[in-house]
Amino acid sequence: MASGDERRFDVLRAIVADYVSNQEPVGSKALVDRHNLGVSSATVRNDMAALEEDGYITQPHTSAGRIPTDKGYRLFVDRLSEIKPLSSAERKAIRNFLEGALDLDDVLRRSVRLLAQLTRQVAVVQYPTLTSSTVRHVEVVPLTPARLMLVLITDTGRVDQRTVDLGDVVTEDGVATLRDVLNNTLAGHRLIDAAAKVAELPDQGPTELRDALTRVCTVLVESLVEHPEERLVLGGTANLTRNVADFPGSLRQVLEALEEQVVVLKLLAAARNPGAIAVRIGGENEDEQMRSTSVVSIGYGSDDLLLGGMGVVGPTRMDYPGTIAAVRAVANYVGQILSGK
Template sequence: MANAEERRFEVLRAIVADYVSNQEPVGSKAIVDRHNLGVSSATVRNDMAALEEDGYITQPHTSAGRIPTDKGYRLFVDRIAEVKPLSAAERRAITAFLDSGTDVDDVLRRSVRLLAQLTRQVAVIQYPMMTNSAVRHLEVVPLTPARLMLVLITDSGRVDQRTVDLGDVITEENVSRLRTVLNGALAGRRLSEAAAAVAELPEKSPGELRDNLTRVCTVLVESLVEHPEERLVLGGTANLTRNVSDFPGSLRQVLEALEEQVIVLKLLAAARNPGAITVRIGEENEDEQMRSTSVVSIGYGMDDLLLGGMGVVGPTRMDYPNTIAAVRAVANYVGQILSGR
């Protein structure tokens, strides 16, 4: 080893790997036998004593080996040099599974199911945030001679439908004119900008369209300023019950917390940039009910545009490299699909 610090990190890495795999405290002899560190048991014992003194590992009971602490997991995650990439076959399977989604709802449900299967943890994904979306198109559909349906489609694939009672008959020609005027003001604009543009339209419109446009714009502004982005899809909750001992006395609290959308949204709040992984371990979670868990989250979207957050929740005894790889891969594909690439 280059120096004592690097050697001790390799000892910590070995303890994390064995404990995640076997859920048993790890002793010095096991490290020497299973990992090619090139040092004696005595040296490993000294390194374990130093790691324990620094708070990276702990002894759960007398005569036992050592297990990582939250601080130890944090050091391990911060120094992961390489995250194991998914195989070509795994990437093709993800693409095929998600590409066959029929709409945004189906893509998100498939994503959660897939991520829960890949990580064997609880998976969660936030619906695309309307605040970061732009208008792709507005369709105006006559339902009756005096009633219209507005179908707002965003670049993130969200579809919002509203009906408008005009109070008077409108001709097909004026419906077409309304459609042209509205799309001219809306197409390509972010929702916050689009709302302001729509609010100004009636004043600028021809007199014969003004009444109809006023009614349509009143309804449309409501659609543009209401952002139902607190919607979440959750999957794989049963995975938490596979090893109840990972949550001593706290599994019920964790399950209750996952039912609270506000708490789950806070878990995803750190995911501010597409592709940037955030890992919160144990006590780093703000909510007390979640302090026996680790949360691996990421933003999904396109380029620098964040559409939403997604991630997994599991015990601190987690396979971090593989979990990070799976979360990153699924987020990448979801971002591509919802951005129409």
């Protein structure tokens, strides 16, 4: 499309708006009636013919109006000069809802629920990747004289609890020593580095606690590696069933794909930087099962640290400006909460 042909883009934008709103093919008369395009129906028809020839819109069946193609949606999204921000009341409601969370799990569950409600799509949030987290503290709690609970706390708020059977009695002073050894060695280190240090701990601790340290470290290393089964929180899947017509013959495939975490993680992979929105439309999605969907994703974290990704999955007939605004707002607050800002 020629860069100077703003009128044709206005026609495309109007077609996108009407089709997203009404789910009905759009005709030239309807465009003239609903939008202040400043031209006649004949001119709009000519513009629509040109847009169709260039592949931005298509006619789903004879004598029908036109609907946007993936290419048309892509141009529309790329030409979004500004995203209408959420109102101050909406932003305040998001902040209050998320700040009431009790822990990391609660933050992510609330985020998914909120995104699904705001966008009426499927919401996905990735747990903070452990490789980017650091150990804040390791608490050692005696359950019995021969059994301990280890509580690993990261800077992103992740809490992992493990029990350790020591095989022998350890005194209160011994427990305090274990706690000091673990924190002196691991606190402040990235989890990927802490995992390597754990293997060296038994030889560095007091001789009388070597066996206890060996058992503790064997269990602790499980908390320092990724847990694939915990990496995603998904919500709002039922939203896809509201408009089955948006997924002709493929809704089941979409739902099956969403159950595969590898597929969903790939969808979020486009969001590499905190605050940077990525939009994949239809055939741009790598997985064939997802080619009737659009994915709006974003990275969350602090300015210099990407903790994870989040986003929404829905039909290509999506309210892109509203969805982008909601995803960006939720990601911003989640990043602030988990970064302690």
